[in-house]
Amino acid sequence: MTGAVLLDLYDTLACIGSDAIAAARRRGAELAGVDPDCLLDRWRDTVDARSAGRMGTPAEEIRRLLEGCGGAADEDLVRELTALEGATWWSGVRLYEDVPAALSALRRQGIRLAIVSNCSWQTAGVLEATGLAGAVDAVVLSFEVGLLKPDPAILRVALERLDADPASSVLVDDLAANLDAARALGMATVLMDRAGRGTPGHPAARDLTAAAAALGLSPPGSTARRAGPPTAPPGGPALPPR
Structure with missing residues (x-):
């Protein structure tokens, strides 16, 4: 579970x-x-x-x-x-359309959530501005802890803050190297593949609802998408943070 x-x-x-x-x-x-x-x-x-x-x-x-x-x-x-x-x-910053409802559904099911991000100081304000800070149980930002994914140490910090065991935890990330690190810790993984590039090696989903479904956590009545055009937020395509 x-x-x-x-x-x-x-x-x-x-x-x-x-x-x-x-x-x-x-x-x-x-x-x-x-x-x-x-x-x-x-x-x-x-x-x-x-x-x-x-x-x-x-x-x-x-x-x-x-x-x-x-x-x-x-x-x-x-x-x-x-x-x-x-x-x-x-x-x-814009959230993808599927994110607020999917996060709420996961929390209603008793799933503990943490954001783990490679980022600098700007992101602390981003989490407040988007409401994400209050939508999860823990936040681990690389600039605050001095660790960067794919170093598994930053994942351990998040697990400790959630009081969670790797064997019962999952990482959802868009980079295979980060997922490889999680898998080495004994975690399950889901590749967030919004663009549909088809990176091999990890189960993939094109939105957070589909990621939840891949974990058997899809809320009643939801429709998880594994194909079709990616969900894009207002403001343009997904781009790596710099």
Whole structure:
């Protein structure tokens, strides 16, 4: 019997369009008087460091990024750019249409839920803005714990917070490497394959309702989809977080 479900965030429960992020960061570069392409490259090159919490507070992170492009980052500018970055994420993330009802159905069945995400500081606000923070029992964000999937240690943190055993738990994620790590811990796995790419090696579902059905947890009267066009939220296709 499934006692706990660990859920990836981006491209599993929610997505954000890259255009809004890139535009805000270019605007930030202009305000700081640095080359926009340089700053965008710095954002991309530091994904793992930021997601592991190795670049300090949000303000320290912004300052280091600007300094990496030769910019002088005074306190007021850093504050402005930090606010711009956060607001862009918090207003731009959209949940997939199937997610709210599916999460509610799982919780009604007594399933403990945790979000486990590789992300940086912006995501804490995203969870509040979308209501996901109150829709699950635990949240494990990589920048807070200093661990990144596919390191199984971050999955263990989530299991501990749920007081769950790996053998009775599941990871739903869109990346096979993360699912491989979960399987090595003795967890069941479901690949969230909203685009229908057909990655082999793990049972696949194209929305969260179908993932629940694959676990035998489909709520009465629900229709789980394993084929057909993926469910897309307002705001565009699913894109990896950066």
